[in-house]
Amino acid sequence: MRAPSNVPAEDSGATRIHVLSDSLINRIAAGEVIERPASVVKELVENAVDAGASRVEVEVEGGGRALLRISDDGCGMGRDDALLALERHATSKIRTDDDLDAIETLGFRGEALSSIAEISRLELLTGVGSDEVGTRVVLDGGVLKDVADAPNPGGTEVRVRRLFFNTPVRLKFLRSTRTEMAHVVDVVHRIAMAHPHVSFRLDAEGRTLVDVAPAESLRRRAEGIVGRSTAAKLRDMAVEDGSLRAEGLVSEPSLHRSNNSGLYLYVNGRHVKDRTFVGAVLAAYRGVVPRGRYPVVVFFLDLPPDEVDVNVHPTKSEVRFRNGRSIWRFVSDALQSSLRGVDGATWTTPHAKALGHESEPGQSRGSDVRPFQEGVLPLASRAMDRAVPPAGSLSGWPGPGGPDPAGSPSGREVEDPLHVPARGCSGATRLTDELRERFERRTQQSGPLPSFESLSVLGQYDRTFLLCESGDELVVIDQHAAHERVLFERFRSSTLPSDAPIQRLLVPELLEIGRPRALALCDQQDLLADLGTEVALFGEDTVALHAVPAGIAASRIRGAVLDLADELVAGSVPATPERLRYDLAALLACHSAVRAHDPLSVEEIRVLLRQLDTTDFAYACPHGRPVLVRFPRSEVARWFVRD
Ligand SMILES: Nc1ncnc2c1ncn2[C@@H]1O[C@H](COP(=O)(O)OP(=O)(O)OP(=O)(O)O)[C@@H](O)[C@H]1O
Numbered sequence: 001m002r003a004p005s006n007v008p009a010e011d012s013g014a015t016r017i018h019v020l021s022d023s024l025i026n027r028i029a030a031g032e033v034i035e036r037p038a039s040v041v042k043e044l045v046e047n048a049v050d051a052g053a054s055r056v057e058v059e060v061e062g063g064g065r066a067l068l069r070i071s072d073d074g075c076g077m078g079r080d081d082a083l084l085a086l087e088r089h090a091t092s093k094i095r096t097d098d099d100l101d102a103i104e105t106l107g108f109r110g111e112a113l114s115s116i117a118e119i120s121r122l123e124l125l126t127g128v129g130s131d132e133v134g135t136r137v138v139l140d141g142g143v144l145k146d147v148a149d150a151p152n153p154g155g156t157e158v159r160v161r162r163l164f165f166n167t168p169v170r171l172k173f174l175r176s177t178r179t180e181m182a183h184v185v186d187v188v189h190r191i192a193m194a195h196p197h198v199s200f201r202l203d204a205e206g207r208t209l210v211d212v213a214p215a216e217s218l219r220r221r222a223e224g225i226v227g228r229s230t231a232a233k234l235r236d237m238a239v240e241d242g243s244l245r246a247e248g249l250v251s252e253p254s255l256h257r258s259n260n261s262g263l264y265l266y267v268n269g270r271h272v273k274d275r276t277f278v279g280a281v282l283a284a285y286r287g288v289v290p291r292g293r294y295p296v297v298v299f300f301l302d303l304p305p306d307e308v309d310v311n312v313h314p315t316k317s318e319v320r321f322r323n324g325r326s327i328w329r330f331v332s333d334a335l336q337s338s339l340r341g342v343d344g345a346t347w348t349t350p351h352a353k354a355l356g357h358e359s360e361p362g363q364s365r366g367s368d369v370r371p372f373q374e375g376v377l378p379l380a381s382r383a384m385d386r387a388v389p390p391a392g393s394l395s396g397w398p399g400p401g402g403p404d405p406a407g408s409p410s411g412r413e414v415e416d417p418l419h420v421p422a423r424g425c426s427g428a429t430r431l432t433d434e435l436r437e438r439f440e441r442r443t444q445q446s447g448p449l450p451s452f453e454s455l456s457v458l459g460q461y462d463r464t465f466l467l468c469e470s471g472d473e474l475v476v477i478d479q480h481a482a483h484e485r486v487l488f489e490r491f492r493s494s495t496l497p498s499d500a501p502i503q504r505l506l507v508p509e510l511l512e513i514g515r516p517r518a519l520a521l522c523d524q525q526d527l528l529a530d531l532g533t534e535v536a537l538f539g540e541d542t543v544a545l546h547a548v549p550a551g552i553a554a555s556r557i558r559g560a561v562l563d564l565a566d567e568l569v570a571g572s573v574p575a576t577p578e579r580l581r582y583d584l585a586a587l588l589a590c591h592s593a594v595r596a597h598d599p600l601s602v603e604e605i606r607v608l609l610r611q612l613d614t615t616d617f618a619y620a621c622p623h624g625r626p627v628l629v630r631f632p633r634s635e636v637a638r639w640f641v642r643d
């Protein structure tokens, strides 16, 4: 904080080097701590927690550009402290060198409030205990504008307006309101997870995005954050080894997400983004969750403060372990032993269970196969179409393939144990014009296929590739990529809800996914409806799936919808409606398509080939992977050194 008359020292002109003005120093420092509105929320909510608050409220307008208001019922400050708090390097949390090695609070650098004040208009209202009179301090761009008595708010309230008004570059780098809000929600969730006894509420543009009451346990708090159904699939973890302690909740192998937003990792109560920690967690789940998927893990790692340096980065989200290797081993072992305890399961059995939808070698899925008619996407509908149960049983209908895979008679289930994404899709790139051209060039070289229908089917290799013959060519087709392309075209071509043939679910599927994910999904209601998928908010933190595209199993659509929710909340979805539509169509297609290792009858293969003929561009899946590869006889002959 600077006095209103603060003027930088004059440059004498005699030297090239000069000491920067306070204002510039402060602004540079602020840039390190405050990257975006969520950083302000993080710092101020952490201050509230450090002040012993039992209630923290956050209000956001305009994605944080217009207003950020954080209030608490913590210890508050008297006038002198309130003014000191706004100075750089002023803190009540450490005093001596030794204190730095034994930090027990979230803050300790004494720079958050001054940094925020430097790049915004900040109003601080605060008061101590039952005093009637509190203090109001106003700063604009770090310059003190007003100090006055004010009613005691019974704690502290900070209002931040015009964030980044004097750092235009930072302002320009801000993303959409939706993305910035996603970050704010994430920050509040991560602090709330570590403080179950504190209530947190976040309101934005008239909507409540987070509302968690004081909870008696971590599990109850986790329910409020990740949703009850997800929390039901989290196992308790408590492991101790010498001075290292691990406590938390860890996902069963059947629970996994499309991104790492489900990793809640803490060191001595502080949320961190540490490579060693993340690496150890993911290593423990390798081979347990499918490739490209991430577990949900709430992990509190406690270790002696002198074993970890938290003063590595201004945002304090990075730490340095004295002995990273032993931490890595401890984290990984703690997770493995917690999961091994589940029903005596070993590392291999949960995996096998997670992949349980796949037939065991030699096991026929013949009973799944129902006669199918063309035009209703038989490949997707068979074995999974549980949308309309047979007469006499409304819910919990064991589908043709056996009992309801979700094992949930009411259909209230979030993470589908059988939901394993089609492998090979994650990480693939979008089908760009360049890729399309490349495929087309290759096709031109060998001439177009007469038609897919004209191929003679030789069989299925590794239950993944279709071997076909066309003239003197061997044509190998990736069954998942092919079906994905077919479904993608179908989803993409429906632009109105009325275009998409849908099946209404007699018993809507309820996805209890937590408020932010539920709201984010419902924001895309219209787009989803265009693609044949009807969702509606149901209660506080649940989405009801009312209709799915005709011929596609609700369980498959549920998987796609859950992934979409994760991506929307993580802010990793494209901003424009066209890109979002493309990605959503690709996501639905990927989840709904027949998978690698699904056995297909010759008849089913033929239907798929006929569908490929009606597809606009049948040579690559929407992610840009090839659908087919052609080998002329001459090439096959060369393999065997024949003419
Ligand atoms: N909500 C609050 N309630 C009570 N006191 C507060 C509150 N917010 C800040 N303070 C006081 O103001 C001081 C300065 O806060 P500031 O966030 O700038 O620094 P810090 O929390 O000490 O360290 P850091 O920069 O690492 O966050 C704190 O040490 C604390 O004493």
Ligand SMILES: [Mg+2]
Residues within 6 Å of the ligand: 043, 046, 047, 107, 108, 112, 113
């Ligand atoms: Mg602080």
